[in-house]
Amino acid sequence: MNVILAIANVVIKELYRRKDFYVLLVLTAVITILMASANIFNDDKVVGYLKETCLRLIWLSALVIAVGTAARQIPAEIEQRTIFPLLAKPVTRWQVILGKFVGCWLASGIAIVVFYAFLMVVSASHEHEWRLLNNFQCLWMEWMFLAIVISMVLLGSVVFAAPSSTLTITLVVVLGILLLGENLNLVAVHQAEPVRSLLYVVYFSIPQFSWFYLGDFVVHKIGSVEWLYIFLASLYSMAYSAFFLLTTWVCFRRKGLNK
Amino acid sequence: MLPIIDISGLRVEYRTQAIGQTHKLAVDGLDLQVMPGEVFGFLGPNGAGKTTTMNVLLGFVTPSGGTAKLFGTDVQQPIARQRIGYLPELTYYYKFLTAEEILRFYAKIFKIPKAEVEPRINQLLKLVELEHARKRVIKGYSKGMQQRVGLAQALINNPDLLILDEPTSGLDPIGRMKVREIIQRLKNEGKTVLFSSHELGEVETVCDRVAILHQGKLRVQGRVNDLLKEYQTNLEQIFLKIIGYQPSIAI
Numbered sequence: 001m002n003v004i005l006a007i008a009n010v011v012i013k014e015l016y017r018r019k020d021f022y023v024l025l026v027l028t029a030v031i032t033i034l035m036a037s038a039n040i041f042n043d044d045k046v047v048g049y050l051k052e053t054c055l056r057l058i059w060l061s062a063l064v065i066a067v068g069t070a071a072r073q074i075p076a077e078i079e080q081r082t083i084f085p086l087l088a089k090p091v092t093r094w095q096v097i098l099g100k101f102v103g104c105w106l107a108s109g110i111a112i113v114v115f116y117a118f119l120m121v122v123s124a125s126h127e128h129e130w131r132l133l134n135n136f137q138c139l140w141m142e143w144m145f146l147a148i149v150i151s152m153v154l155l156g157s158v159v160f161a162a163p164s165s166t167l168t169i170t171l172v173v174v175l176g177i178l179l180l181g182e183n184l185n186l187v188a189v190h191q192a193e194p195v196r197s198l199l200y201v202v203y204f205s206i207p208q209f210s211w212f213y214l215g216d217f218v219v220h221k222i223g224s225v226e227w228l229y230i231f232l233a234s235l236y237s238m239a240y241s242a243f244f245l246l247t248t249w250v251c252f253r254r255k256g257l258n259k
Numbered sequence: 260m261l262p263i264i265d266i267s268g269l270r271v272e273y274r275t276q277a278i279g280q281t282h283k284l285a286v287d288g289l290d291l292q293v294m295p296g297e298v299f300g301f302l303g304p305n306g307a308g309k310t311t312t313m314n315v316l317l318g319f320v321t322p323s324g325g326t327a328k329l330f331g332t333d334v335q336q337p338i339a340r341q342r343i344g345y346l347p348e349l350t351y352y353y354k355f356l357t358a359e360e361i362l363r364f365y366a367k368i369f370k371i372p373k374a375e376v377e378p379r380i381n382q383l384l385k386l387v388e389l390e391h392a393r394k395r396v397i398k399g400y401s402k403g404m405q406q407r408v409g410l411a412q413a414l415i416n417n418p419d420l421l422i423l424d425e426p427t428s429g430l431d432p433i434g435r436m437k438v439r440e441i442i443q444r445l446k447n448e449g450k451t452v453l454f455s456s457h458e459l460g461e462v463e464t465v466c467d468r469v470a471i472l473h474q475g476k477l478r479v480q481g482r483v484n485d486l487l488k489e490y491q492t493n494l495e496q497i498f499l500k501i502i503g504y505q506p507s508i509a510i
Binding site: 002003005006009010013014017018080081082083084085086087088089090091092254257 | 317319338356370416422
Protein backbone atom coordinates (compact mmCIF):
# COMPACT_ATOMS: atom_id res chain seq x y z
CA MET A 1 0.00 0.00 0.00
CA ASN A 2 2.96 2.30 0.76
CA VAL A 3 4.16 2.02 -2.83
CA ILE A 4 0.70 2.71 -4.28
CA LEU A 5 0.23 5.78 -2.06
CA ALA A 6 3.73 7.06 -2.87
CA ILE A 7 3.00 6.85 -6.62
CA ALA A 8 -0.44 8.42 -6.09
CA ASN A 9 1.18 11.28 -4.17
CA VAL A 10 3.43 12.07 -7.15
CA VAL A 11 0.37 12.16 -9.46
CA ILE A 12 -1.37 14.66 -7.15
CA LYS A 13 1.77 16.80 -6.86
CA GLU A 14 2.09 16.87 -10.64
CA LEU A 15 -1.52 17.99 -11.00
CA TYR A 16 -1.29 20.90 -8.60
CA ARG A 17 2.01 22.04 -10.07
CA ARG A 18 0.59 22.22 -13.59
CA LYS A 19 -0.71 25.59 -14.69
CA ASP A 20 -3.47 24.22 -16.97
CA PHE A 21 -5.15 22.64 -13.94
CA TYR A 22 -5.44 26.04 -12.25
CA VAL A 23 -6.80 27.63 -15.41
CA LEU A 24 -9.62 25.09 -15.55
CA LEU A 25 -10.21 25.26 -11.80
CA VAL A 26 -10.42 29.06 -11.71
CA LEU A 27 -12.50 29.24 -14.89
CA THR A 28 -15.04 26.74 -13.59
CA ALA A 29 -15.11 28.44 -10.19
CA VAL A 30 -15.74 31.86 -11.75
CA ILE A 31 -18.50 30.59 -14.05
CA THR A 32 -20.07 28.65 -11.18
CA ILE A 33 -20.06 31.70 -8.92
CA LEU A 34 -21.49 33.98 -11.61
CA MET A 35 -24.22 31.61 -12.71
CA ALA A 36 -25.21 30.24 -9.34
CA SER A 37 -25.39 33.70 -7.81
CA ALA A 38 -27.77 34.94 -10.50
CA ASN A 39 -31.28 35.37 -9.18
CA ILE A 40 -33.04 36.77 -12.22
CA PHE A 41 -36.45 38.24 -11.34
CA ASN A 42 -36.62 35.75 -8.49
CA ASP A 43 -37.78 33.23 -11.09
CA ASP A 44 -37.23 29.75 -9.60
CA LYS A 45 -37.24 28.12 -13.03
CA VAL A 46 -34.44 30.33 -14.34
CA VAL A 47 -32.44 29.92 -11.13
CA GLY A 48 -32.92 26.14 -11.30
CA TYR A 49 -31.87 26.11 -14.94
CA LEU A 50 -28.69 28.06 -14.13
CA LYS A 51 -27.93 25.74 -11.23
CA GLU A 52 -28.33 22.70 -13.43
CA THR A 53 -26.01 24.27 -16.00
CA CYS A 54 -23.46 24.80 -13.21
CA LEU A 55 -23.71 21.14 -12.18
CA ARG A 56 -23.23 20.02 -15.78
CA LEU A 57 -20.26 22.36 -16.03
CA ILE A 58 -18.77 20.81 -12.88
CA TRP A 59 -19.29 17.35 -14.42
CA LEU A 60 -17.60 18.37 -17.63
CA SER A 61 -14.67 20.12 -15.92
CA ALA A 62 -14.05 17.21 -13.57
CA LEU A 63 -14.28 14.84 -16.52
CA VAL A 64 -11.72 16.85 -18.51
CA ILE A 65 -9.37 17.01 -15.50
CA ALA A 66 -9.72 13.25 -14.86
CA VAL A 67 -9.28 12.23 -18.51
CA GLY A 68 -6.48 14.74 -19.11
CA THR A 69 -4.58 13.60 -16.02
CA ALA A 70 -5.06 9.86 -16.51
CA ALA A 71 -4.34 9.83 -20.26
CA ARG A 72 -0.80 11.10 -19.92
CA GLN A 73 0.30 9.15 -16.81
CA ILE A 74 1.71 5.91 -18.25
CA PRO A 75 2.73 7.25 -21.72
CA ALA A 76 4.61 10.12 -20.05
CA GLU A 77 6.38 7.70 -17.70
CA ILE A 78 7.53 5.70 -20.74
CA GLU A 79 8.32 8.68 -22.95
CA GLN A 80 10.28 10.57 -20.29
CA ARG A 81 11.74 7.25 -19.14
CA THR A 82 10.88 7.90 -15.47
CA ILE A 83 9.44 4.38 -15.49
CA PHE A 84 13.00 2.94 -15.50
CA PRO A 85 14.24 4.17 -12.11
CA LEU A 86 10.77 3.39 -10.74
CA LEU A 87 10.64 -0.23 -11.94
CA ALA A 88 14.28 -0.71 -10.89
CA LYS A 89 12.93 -0.52 -7.34
CA PRO A 90 10.87 -3.33 -5.78
CA VAL A 91 7.76 -2.08 -7.60
CA THR A 92 5.50 -4.20 -9.78
CA ARG A 93 3.69 -2.97 -12.86
CA TRP A 94 0.39 -3.70 -11.09
CA GLN A 95 1.42 -1.29 -8.30
CA VAL A 96 2.29 1.35 -10.90
CA ILE A 97 -1.20 1.04 -12.43
CA LEU A 98 -2.93 1.11 -9.06
CA GLY A 99 -0.81 4.05 -7.90
CA LYS A 100 -1.68 6.00 -11.04
CA PHE A 101 -5.37 5.15 -10.63
CA VAL A 102 -5.50 6.15 -6.97
CA GLY A 103 -3.56 9.36 -7.69
CA CYS A 104 -5.83 10.43 -10.56
CA TRP A 105 -8.97 9.48 -8.63
CA LEU A 106 -7.94 11.39 -5.50
CA ALA A 107 -6.82 14.38 -7.58
CA SER A 108 -10.13 14.58 -9.42
CA GLY A 109 -11.90 14.04 -6.07
CA ILE A 110 -10.12 17.11 -4.69
CA ALA A 111 -11.15 19.09 -7.78
CA ILE A 112 -14.84 18.18 -7.45
CA VAL A 113 -14.84 18.94 -3.72
CA VAL A 114 -13.57 22.44 -4.58
CA PHE A 115 -16.19 22.86 -7.33
CA TYR A 116 -19.06 21.70 -5.09
CA ALA A 117 -17.83 23.87 -2.22
CA PHE A 118 -18.10 26.93 -4.49
CA LEU A 119 -21.55 25.92 -5.70
CA MET A 120 -22.84 25.17 -2.20
CA VAL A 121 -21.59 28.42 -0.70
CA VAL A 122 -23.10 30.50 -3.52
CA SER A 123 -26.41 28.59 -3.53
CA ALA A 124 -26.69 28.69 0.26
CA SER A 125 -26.15 32.44 0.27
CA HIS A 126 -29.50 33.06 -1.43
CA GLU A 127 -31.42 29.85 -0.74
CA HIS A 128 -30.57 29.97 2.99
CA GLU A 129 -30.14 26.20 3.21
CA TRP A 130 -27.08 24.00 2.71
CA ARG A 131 -28.70 20.79 1.40
CA LEU A 132 -25.58 18.96 2.54
CA LEU A 133 -26.98 15.46 2.04
CA ASN A 134 -28.08 16.11 -1.57
CA ASN A 135 -24.79 17.73 -2.47
CA PHE A 136 -22.76 14.99 -0.81
CA GLN A 137 -24.67 12.24 -2.66
CA CYS A 138 -24.28 14.11 -5.94
CA LEU A 139 -20.55 14.62 -5.35
CA TRP A 140 -20.01 11.00 -4.26
CA MET A 141 -21.75 9.61 -7.34
CA GLU A 142 -19.73 11.88 -9.59
CA TRP A 143 -16.56 10.62 -7.92
CA MET A 144 -17.69 7.02 -8.49
CA PHE A 145 -18.38 7.84 -12.14
CA LEU A 146 -14.85 9.25 -12.42
CA ALA A 147 -13.40 6.00 -11.02
CA ILE A 148 -14.77 4.13 -14.06
CA VAL A 149 -13.64 6.86 -16.44
CA ILE A 150 -10.09 6.99 -15.04
CA SER A 151 -9.64 3.21 -15.15
CA MET A 152 -10.97 3.24 -18.71
CA VAL A 153 -8.55 6.00 -19.71
CA LEU A 154 -5.62 4.14 -18.14
CA LEU A 155 -6.54 1.13 -20.26
CA GLY A 156 -6.68 3.37 -23.33
CA SER A 157 -3.30 4.85 -22.47
CA VAL A 158 -1.56 1.47 -22.65
CA VAL A 159 -3.40 0.48 -25.83
CA PHE A 160 -3.15 3.64 -27.92
CA ALA A 161 0.17 5.12 -28.93
CA ALA A 162 -0.07 8.75 -27.89
CA PRO A 163 -1.70 10.55 -24.92
CA SER A 164 -3.52 12.86 -27.36
CA SER A 165 -5.24 9.93 -29.11
CA THR A 166 -6.13 8.37 -25.74
CA LEU A 167 -7.59 11.70 -24.60
CA THR A 168 -9.66 12.23 -27.74
CA ILE A 169 -10.92 8.66 -28.05
CA THR A 170 -11.85 8.26 -24.39
CA LEU A 171 -13.57 11.66 -24.25
CA VAL A 172 -15.62 10.74 -27.33
CA VAL A 173 -16.49 7.32 -25.84
CA VAL A 174 -17.46 8.76 -22.43
CA LEU A 175 -19.54 11.57 -23.94
CA GLY A 176 -21.08 9.06 -26.37
CA ILE A 177 -22.08 6.78 -23.49
CA LEU A 178 -23.40 9.74 -21.50
CA LEU A 179 -25.53 11.02 -24.36
CA LEU A 180 -26.65 7.78 -26.03
CA GLY A 181 -25.85 4.91 -23.66
CA GLU A 182 -29.05 4.93 -21.63
CA ASN A 183 -31.25 5.01 -24.77
CA LEU A 184 -29.58 2.18 -26.66
CA ASN A 185 -32.14 -0.39 -25.45
CA LEU A 186 -34.97 1.80 -26.75
CA VAL A 187 -33.25 2.04 -30.12
CA ALA A 188 -32.67 -1.73 -30.11
CA VAL A 189 -36.42 -2.47 -29.78
CA HIS A 190 -37.07 -0.90 -33.20
CA GLN A 191 -34.24 -2.70 -35.01
CA ALA A 192 -34.22 -5.94 -36.95
CA GLU A 193 -31.86 -8.81 -36.09
CA PRO A 194 -28.87 -9.02 -35.84
CA VAL A 195 -28.60 -5.26 -35.15
CA ARG A 196 -31.05 -5.58 -32.26
CA SER A 197 -28.98 -8.24 -30.45
CA LEU A 198 -25.83 -6.33 -31.16
CA LEU A 199 -27.27 -3.15 -29.63
CA TYR A 200 -28.46 -5.09 -26.58
CA VAL A 201 -24.98 -6.56 -26.13
CA VAL A 202 -23.50 -3.06 -26.28
CA TYR A 203 -26.20 -1.70 -23.94
CA PHE A 204 -25.55 -4.33 -21.27
CA SER A 205 -21.77 -4.25 -21.54
CA ILE A 206 -21.09 -0.51 -21.42
CA PRO A 207 -21.06 1.23 -18.04
CA GLN A 208 -24.25 3.29 -17.66
CA PHE A 209 -22.80 6.66 -16.72
CA SER A 210 -26.17 8.43 -16.59
CA TRP A 211 -27.03 6.45 -13.42
CA PHE A 212 -24.38 8.47 -11.62
CA TYR A 213 -25.86 11.90 -12.29
CA LEU A 214 -27.93 13.08 -9.31
CA GLY A 215 -28.07 16.75 -10.27
CA ASP A 216 -31.90 16.67 -10.50
CA PHE A 217 -32.13 15.93 -6.77
CA VAL A 218 -30.07 19.03 -6.02
CA VAL A 219 -31.77 21.36 -8.51
CA HIS A 220 -35.39 20.34 -7.99
CA LYS A 221 -35.07 19.71 -4.24
CA ILE A 222 -36.82 16.34 -4.44
CA GLY A 223 -35.31 14.84 -1.32
CA SER A 224 -32.34 12.54 -1.07
CA VAL A 225 -31.60 9.28 -2.86
CA GLU A 226 -31.96 5.90 -1.12
CA TRP A 227 -28.61 4.86 0.38
CA LEU A 228 -29.09 1.38 -1.05
CA TYR A 229 -29.01 2.90 -4.55
CA ILE A 230 -25.81 4.80 -3.68
CA PHE A 231 -24.26 1.62 -2.29
CA LEU A 232 -25.18 -0.51 -5.30
CA ALA A 233 -24.01 2.16 -7.74
CA SER A 234 -20.69 2.37 -5.86
CA LEU A 235 -20.32 -1.42 -6.13
CA TYR A 236 -21.16 -1.20 -9.84
CA SER A 237 -18.47 1.47 -10.27
CA MET A 238 -15.89 -0.59 -8.37
CA ALA A 239 -16.64 -3.69 -10.43
CA TYR A 240 -16.17 -1.82 -13.73
CA SER A 241 -13.03 -0.05 -12.44
CA ALA A 242 -11.56 -3.38 -11.30
CA PHE A 243 -12.31 -4.91 -14.71
CA PHE A 244 -10.64 -2.04 -16.58
CA LEU A 245 -7.64 -1.99 -14.24
CA LEU A 246 -7.10 -5.72 -14.59
CA THR A 247 -7.30 -5.43 -18.37
CA THR A 248 -4.81 -2.53 -18.21
CA TRP A 249 -2.44 -4.72 -16.20
CA VAL A 250 -2.75 -7.60 -18.69
CA CYS A 251 -1.83 -5.22 -21.54
CA PHE A 252 0.92 -3.43 -19.59
CA ARG A 253 2.47 -6.57 -18.03
CA ARG A 254 4.54 -7.52 -21.06
CA LYS A 255 4.63 -4.15 -22.80
CA GLY A 256 8.06 -3.15 -24.09
CA LEU A 257 9.23 0.04 -22.44
CA ASN A 258 11.73 1.21 -25.01
CA LYS A 259 10.57 4.02 -27.29
CA MET B 260 30.66 -17.28 -1.25
CA LEU B 261 27.53 -16.83 -3.39
CA PRO B 262 27.79 -14.44 -6.34
CA ILE B 263 25.65 -11.30 -6.06
CA ILE B 264 24.99 -11.34 -9.79
CA ASP B 265 24.70 -14.75 -11.37
CA ILE B 266 23.97 -14.85 -15.10
CA SER B 267 23.97 -18.19 -16.85
CA GLY B 268 23.42 -18.83 -20.57
CA LEU B 269 21.52 -15.55 -20.95
CA ARG B 270 19.93 -15.02 -24.31
CA VAL B 271 17.86 -12.01 -25.36
CA GLU B 272 16.17 -11.84 -28.73
CA TYR B 273 14.29 -8.86 -30.12
CA ARG B 274 11.86 -8.70 -32.98
CA THR B 275 13.13 -6.29 -35.60
CA GLN B 276 11.49 -4.43 -38.45
CA ALA B 277 14.55 -4.68 -40.68
CA ILE B 278 13.91 -6.09 -44.15
CA GLY B 279 14.80 -9.76 -44.44
CA GLN B 280 15.34 -10.07 -40.69
CA THR B 281 12.74 -11.04 -38.10
CA HIS B 282 14.82 -11.34 -34.94
CA LYS B 283 17.96 -9.74 -33.60
CA LEU B 284 20.08 -11.46 -31.00
CA ALA B 285 21.06 -8.80 -28.47
CA VAL B 286 22.70 -11.14 -25.95
CA ASP B 287 23.92 -14.60 -26.86
CA GLY B 288 24.66 -17.17 -24.17
CA LEU B 289 26.16 -14.81 -21.59
CA ASP B 290 27.69 -16.31 -18.43
CA LEU B 291 28.76 -13.84 -15.77
CA GLN B 292 29.26 -13.82 -12.03
CA VAL B 293 29.94 -10.79 -9.86
CA MET B 294 31.12 -11.48 -6.33
CA PRO B 295 30.35 -9.40 -3.20
CA GLY B 296 32.55 -6.33 -2.76
CA GLU B 297 33.71 -6.22 -6.39
CA VAL B 298 33.66 -3.23 -8.67
CA PHE B 299 32.90 -4.80 -12.01
CA GLY B 300 33.29 -2.96 -15.31
CA PHE B 301 30.93 -3.96 -18.07
CA LEU B 302 32.42 -2.86 -21.36
CA GLY B 303 31.58 -3.03 -25.02
CA PRO B 304 30.95 -0.82 -28.03
CA ASN B 305 27.47 0.65 -28.60
CA GLY B 306 24.97 -2.11 -29.35
CA ALA B 307 27.12 -4.80 -27.71
CA GLY B 308 24.34 -5.85 -25.31
CA LYS B 309 25.46 -4.13 -22.09
CA THR B 310 22.32 -2.10 -21.51
CA THR B 311 20.14 -5.08 -22.54
CA THR B 312 21.89 -7.23 -19.91
CA MET B 313 21.39 -4.51 -17.32
CA ASN B 314 17.74 -4.25 -18.36
CA VAL B 315 17.36 -7.98 -17.76
CA LEU B 316 18.95 -7.62 -14.31
CA LEU B 317 16.52 -4.82 -13.50
CA GLY B 318 13.51 -6.80 -14.71
CA PHE B 319 12.70 -4.46 -17.65
CA VAL B 320 13.34 -7.13 -20.26
CA THR B 321 12.32 -10.77 -20.09
CA PRO B 322 15.13 -13.04 -21.30
CA SER B 323 14.48 -15.41 -24.20
CA GLY B 324 16.66 -18.04 -22.54
CA GLY B 325 19.02 -18.70 -19.65
CA THR B 326 18.79 -17.39 -16.10
CA ALA B 327 19.70 -14.21 -14.28
CA LYS B 328 19.75 -13.96 -10.50
CA LEU B 329 20.43 -11.18 -8.00
CA PHE B 330 21.30 -12.31 -4.46
CA GLY B 331 20.16 -15.80 -5.47
CA THR B 332 16.67 -14.61 -6.48
CA ASP B 333 15.34 -14.63 -10.03
CA VAL B 334 15.42 -11.09 -11.42
CA GLN B 335 11.76 -11.27 -12.44
CA GLN B 336 10.81 -11.23 -8.73
CA PRO B 337 10.48 -7.59 -7.52
CA ILE B 338 12.04 -8.58 -4.17
CA ALA B 339 15.33 -9.16 -6.02
CA ARG B 340 15.51 -5.38 -6.44
CA GLN B 341 15.13 -4.59 -2.74
CA ARG B 342 18.88 -4.36 -2.16
CA ILE B 343 19.99 -2.69 -5.38
CA GLY B 344 20.49 0.89 -6.47
CA TYR B 345 20.27 1.88 -10.14
CA LEU B 346 21.54 4.94 -11.93
CA PRO B 347 20.40 5.16 -15.55
CA GLU B 348 22.59 6.63 -18.27
CA LEU B 349 20.49 9.77 -18.54
CA THR B 350 18.51 11.47 -15.82
CA TYR B 351 14.97 10.21 -15.84
CA TYR B 352 13.29 11.84 -12.87
CA TYR B 353 10.06 13.70 -12.25
CA LYS B 354 11.11 17.21 -13.22
CA PHE B 355 8.34 18.85 -11.19
CA LEU B 356 9.69 17.46 -7.90
CA THR B 357 12.52 18.86 -5.80
CA ALA B 358 15.60 16.80 -4.95
CA GLU B 359 14.37 16.08 -1.44
CA GLU B 360 10.88 15.16 -2.69
CA ILE B 361 12.40 12.67 -5.15
CA LEU B 362 14.45 11.10 -2.36
CA ARG B 363 11.44 11.02 -0.03
CA PHE B 364 9.40 9.33 -2.77
CA TYR B 365 11.96 6.57 -3.28
CA ALA B 366 12.40 6.20 0.48
CA LYS B 367 8.66 5.49 0.71
CA ILE B 368 8.95 2.91 -2.06
CA PHE B 369 11.64 1.12 -0.05
CA LYS B 370 9.53 1.41 3.10
CA ILE B 371 12.37 3.08 4.99
CA PRO B 372 11.17 3.90 8.56
CA LYS B 373 10.07 7.55 8.89
CA ALA B 374 12.63 8.35 11.59
CA GLU B 375 15.46 7.31 9.26
CA VAL B 376 14.26 9.12 6.13
CA GLU B 377 15.24 12.73 6.88
CA PRO B 378 18.75 11.94 8.26
CA ARG B 379 19.34 9.71 5.23
CA ILE B 380 18.21 12.43 2.79
CA ASN B 381 20.45 15.00 4.53
CA GLN B 382 23.39 12.61 4.40
CA LEU B 383 22.92 11.86 0.69
CA LEU B 384 22.40 15.47 -0.34
CA LYS B 385 25.60 16.30 1.51
CA LEU B 386 27.41 13.45 -0.24
CA VAL B 387 26.38 14.63 -3.70
CA GLU B 388 26.77 18.30 -2.71
CA LEU B 389 23.21 19.35 -3.43
CA GLU B 390 22.20 20.67 -0.01
CA HIS B 391 21.92 24.23 -1.36
CA ALA B 392 19.50 23.17 -4.11
CA ARG B 393 17.39 20.68 -2.18
CA LYS B 394 14.20 22.75 -2.42
CA ARG B 395 14.50 23.59 -6.12
CA VAL B 396 12.56 21.58 -8.70
CA ILE B 397 14.77 19.31 -10.80
CA LYS B 398 13.65 21.04 -14.01
CA GLY B 399 16.01 23.92 -13.18
CA TYR B 400 19.05 21.72 -12.48
CA SER B 401 22.11 21.46 -14.71
CA LYS B 402 22.93 18.06 -16.21
CA GLY B 403 25.62 17.41 -13.62
CA MET B 404 23.25 18.27 -10.79
CA GLN B 405 20.59 15.95 -12.23
CA GLN B 406 23.15 13.15 -12.44
CA ARG B 407 24.04 13.74 -8.79
CA VAL B 408 20.34 13.53 -7.79
CA GLY B 409 20.32 10.24 -9.70
CA LEU B 410 23.25 8.99 -7.69
CA ALA B 411 21.57 10.06 -4.44
CA GLN B 412 18.34 8.22 -5.34
CA ALA B 413 20.36 5.12 -6.24
CA LEU B 414 21.82 5.15 -2.72
CA ILE B 415 18.62 5.93 -0.76
CA ASN B 416 18.13 2.31 0.36
CA ASN B 417 21.81 1.84 1.29
CA PRO B 418 22.06 -0.85 -1.42
CA ASP B 419 24.44 -3.79 -1.41
CA LEU B 420 24.65 -3.70 -5.21
CA LEU B 421 24.81 -0.62 -7.41
CA ILE B 422 24.12 -0.82 -11.12
CA LEU B 423 25.45 2.26 -12.88
CA ASP B 424 24.83 2.69 -16.59
CA GLU B 425 27.48 5.09 -17.90
CA PRO B 426 27.41 7.20 -14.73
CA THR B 427 29.87 9.82 -15.94
CA SER B 428 28.52 10.34 -19.46
CA GLY B 429 28.03 14.03 -20.18
CA LEU B 430 29.68 15.19 -16.96
CA ASP B 431 32.49 17.72 -16.77
CA PRO B 432 35.89 16.59 -15.37
CA ILE B 433 34.98 17.68 -11.83
CA GLY B 434 31.67 15.84 -12.03
CA ARG B 435 33.45 12.70 -13.25
CA MET B 436 36.00 12.93 -10.47
CA LYS B 437 33.20 13.28 -7.96
CA VAL B 438 31.38 10.20 -9.26
CA ARG B 439 34.64 8.24 -9.27
CA GLU B 440 35.28 9.27 -5.65
CA ILE B 441 31.82 8.10 -4.68
CA ILE B 442 32.34 4.72 -6.39
CA GLN B 443 35.68 4.37 -4.60
CA ARG B 444 34.04 5.22 -1.31
CA LEU B 445 31.30 2.63 -1.89
CA LYS B 446 33.96 0.06 -2.72
CA ASN B 447 35.70 0.83 0.59
CA GLU B 448 32.38 0.28 2.35
CA GLY B 449 32.24 -3.21 0.82
CA LYS B 450 29.47 -2.50 -1.72
CA THR B 451 29.31 -4.31 -5.02
CA VAL B 452 29.22 -2.11 -8.12
CA LEU B 453 28.44 -3.11 -11.68
CA PHE B 454 29.01 -0.31 -14.10
CA SER B 455 29.21 0.23 -17.80
CA SER B 456 31.33 2.98 -19.24
CA HIS B 457 33.11 4.09 -22.38
CA GLU B 458 35.72 5.90 -20.26
CA LEU B 459 38.25 3.08 -20.20
CA GLY B 460 40.84 5.03 -18.20
CA GLU B 461 38.24 5.45 -15.50
CA VAL B 462 37.39 1.74 -15.63
CA GLU B 463 41.08 0.88 -15.28
CA THR B 464 41.30 3.08 -12.18
CA VAL B 465 38.25 1.88 -10.26
CA CYS B 466 37.42 -1.67 -11.40
CA ASP B 467 38.60 -4.95 -9.91
CA ARG B 468 37.35 -7.03 -12.82
CA VAL B 469 35.96 -6.33 -16.28
CA ALA B 470 34.00 -8.13 -18.96
CA ILE B 471 34.07 -7.07 -22.61
CA LEU B 472 31.00 -7.78 -24.71
CA HIS B 473 30.84 -7.57 -28.48
CA GLN B 474 27.86 -8.35 -30.70
CA GLY B 475 26.03 -9.89 -27.76
CA LYS B 476 28.80 -12.31 -26.84
CA LEU B 477 31.23 -12.25 -23.96
CA ARG B 478 34.72 -11.89 -25.45
CA VAL B 479 36.91 -11.46 -22.39
CA GLN B 480 36.43 -11.55 -18.65
CA GLY B 481 39.05 -11.17 -15.95
CA ARG B 482 40.86 -9.10 -13.36
CA VAL B 483 42.04 -5.73 -14.69
CA ASN B 484 45.62 -6.31 -13.46
CA ASP B 485 45.76 -9.76 -15.08
CA LEU B 486 44.54 -8.39 -18.42
CA LEU B 487 47.06 -5.53 -18.34
CA LYS B 488 49.86 -8.03 -17.64
CA GLU B 489 48.70 -10.47 -20.29
CA TYR B 490 48.34 -7.93 -23.10
CA GLN B 491 51.17 -5.60 -21.96
CA THR B 492 49.17 -2.52 -22.86
CA ASN B 493 46.41 -0.31 -21.45
CA LEU B 494 42.74 -1.23 -21.27
CA GLU B 495 41.78 0.93 -24.23
CA GLN B 496 44.17 -0.95 -26.54
CA ILE B 497 43.01 -4.29 -25.13
CA PHE B 498 39.42 -3.27 -25.79
CA LEU B 499 40.14 -2.21 -29.38
CA LYS B 500 42.04 -5.41 -30.05
CA ILE B 501 39.27 -7.61 -28.68
CA ILE B 502 36.53 -5.99 -30.72
CA GLY B 503 38.73 -6.22 -33.81
CA TYR B 504 39.03 -2.49 -34.49
CA GLN B 505 41.11 -1.63 -37.61
CA PRO B 506 42.34 1.98 -37.76
CA SER B 507 41.51 3.73 -41.00
CA ILE B 508 44.74 4.33 -42.98
CA ALA B 509 43.10 6.90 -45.23
CA ILE B 510 42.86 9.34 -42.32
